[in-house]
Amino acid sequence: MDREDNRKWFTHTADLVIEHVDRPDGRVQIYFLSSMADSKIVYNELMPKLRLLCLDEAGIEHVEKQLGTAGGNRIFRETDAISRLLSGDIYIHVEGAEYGVTVPSEDTVGRSVQSAEIETVVLGPQLAFVEEIQVNLCILRKYLPSSLLFHERLLVGELIPTEVSILYLDGIADPENVNTIRQRLQDIRAESDMDAGILAQYLADNEMSIFPTLQLTERPDRAVQGLRHGQIVVIAQGSPFVILGPTTFLRFFQSPDDYYLRWNLASFNRVMRIIAMFISLLLTPIYVATLTFHYEMIPADLLLSLAQSRSRVPFPPLWEAIFMELIIELLREAGARLPTKVGQTIGIVGGIVIGQATVQAGFTSNILIIIVALGALSSFIAPSYMISSTIRVIRFPMILLSGLLGAVGIVAGFSFLASHLLRQKSLGRPYMYPVFPVRFSDWKNSLIRAPLSLLPRRLMFFTPKQKMRFDPERGRQKEDID
Structure with a gap:
């Protein structure tokens, strides 16, 4: 990359710094972006080392030897040099040389590793992914130090390509799932904005469905558990979330904390989450349908309390319920958008008042x-x-159906949801597994969490190449050392 090239590519880049090591028109130049790279590395380390060379006669090989850089840091194309500069690296060029050399900068701007904020942790590792893809790869490598962890790198997007990494365990992940994700990533023709949430929409089998068919997580332990079961992890540069796929509907109600608890407590929590889903989805519609069409279903004592409570309400139950649900959603959205301390106050005080x-x-x-x-x-x-x-969004059409058709509307809405879920797929796999198709052997690690010694097999949903996680007979042995 000569001087004319840098003027061509960085016409309006005020933070591009070009340093000549020996003299203003010397043969050896150092390029870096002051907003991305650490200038201390340039002035305190690189330039003193390069000044020890006879720069008038030095070739690029002498520069590599002096700096101790490996052959993997060689850059032969201008576009590669520009990409590395934009990533925060330092580029060293010798006039007349066939290639240049890059030196990584360790002080690029970024967020330090912190605990998870969206997926809170009760038990387990207190780490979360960050926006830097290399840091996320490092976290996964430390959690899963295995040579079987394969890593593929792709550039997604046309105008401004985004670096995307595909990770999976070789010998466990189904190659068909890997090929499906790789092909869908390569088929993306968007210009930019390749965040993990946006990528998940491009990778989904049915983008029009309201149900997510790929998981987004900020917890490394969830990603590692998925890798061990045969899932594929997709990491996008600039996103603190990673994509896990394929997945099932029931896995959205499972938490990595379930494996840190005793099996009976974990199973209770999973069942409670399923029950809570039905309560959130059906409780208000049942109230509206009962008061609108089915008074005879209400016990006499409760009917008297309902009549007294509604004696001053001028609206029918349908509009009363929608009005209150909208207030709850407004409070929730306001609490999420305001600063943390203010948002908590708004949620509590606003709800009471x-x-x-x-x-x-x-x-x-x-x-x-x-x-x-x-x-x-x-x-x-x-x-x-x-x-x-x-679930919160689906509650509104269910309330409308219950207010218009009563119990028939609830049954019709629930039947539509069931048929819709049964048709969904995640990377071509059935979304409602193991409920449909029915596989009772996998219920013990889906609807509940059985004791770990009774879970020797990986879920068949992921079609893993290695079906067994451990020998079930040895897993049940309880031997004491005398």
Whole structure:
């Protein structure tokens, strides 16, 4: 990359720095972006070492020897040199040489490794992914120090390519799943903005579905567990989340913490999350349908309390429920967008004040506030933010159907959801596995979490090449050392 080239490629780049080691028009130049690279490396390390050479006669081989750089740092094309500069590396060029040399800079701007904020950790490692792809790769390598962990690098996007990494365990992950992800990434024709959330939408089998068919996680332990079962991990530069696929609907209700707890506690938590999903989805619609069409189903004592609670409410149950659900969603969205301390205050104080005010003003009943609050709490129990958001959105059409058609509307809406889920696929695999197709042997690590000694097999959903995780007979042995 000569001087004319850098003027061509960096016409409006004020942070491009070009240093001549020997004299203003010397043969050896150092290129770096002051906003990306650490200038201390250039002035305190590289330039003193290069000044020890006889630069008028030095070739690129002498520069490599003096700096101790390996052959992998050689750059033969201008576009590669520009890409490395934009990544924060330092480029050294000798006029007349066939190639240049890059030196990595260790002080690029980025966020340090912290604990997970979205997927909170009760037990387990207190680390989360960051926006730097190399740091995320380092974290996974430390969690999974195995030569079987294969890593493929792709550039996705046309105008501004984004570096994307595909990771999987060779001999465990199904090659068909790997090929599917690789092909879909290569087929993306978008210009830029290749965040993990955007990539997941491009990789999804059905982009029009409201249900997520690929997992997003910021927890390395979840990614490592997925790799060990046969899933594929996709990491995108600039995103603190990684993609896991293929996946099933039930895996969105599982947490890595389930494996750190005793099996009976973990199984209880998983069942509670499934129950909470039905409560969040059906509790308010059942209230609306019962008060609108099915008074005869309400016990007499409870009916009297409902009549007294609704005596001042001028709206029908349908619009009353939608009004309260919208208030809950507004409070949730406001709390998420405001600073942390202010957001918590808004959520607590706003809920109490608005709830009491709406009851006193006669806009709603006490019983509906209890029901809506239970539904909102139940939607937050799911470990995955993606699936909890989906459930909250689906609740609104279910309320409308219950208000228009009663119990028939609830059954119709639930049947539509069931048929829709049964048709979904994740990288070509059935989304509702192991419920459909039915495979009872995998229920003990899906609906519940059986004791670890009873889980010798990997889930057949991932079609792993190595089906056994350990010898089941040895796993059941309890030998004491005398």
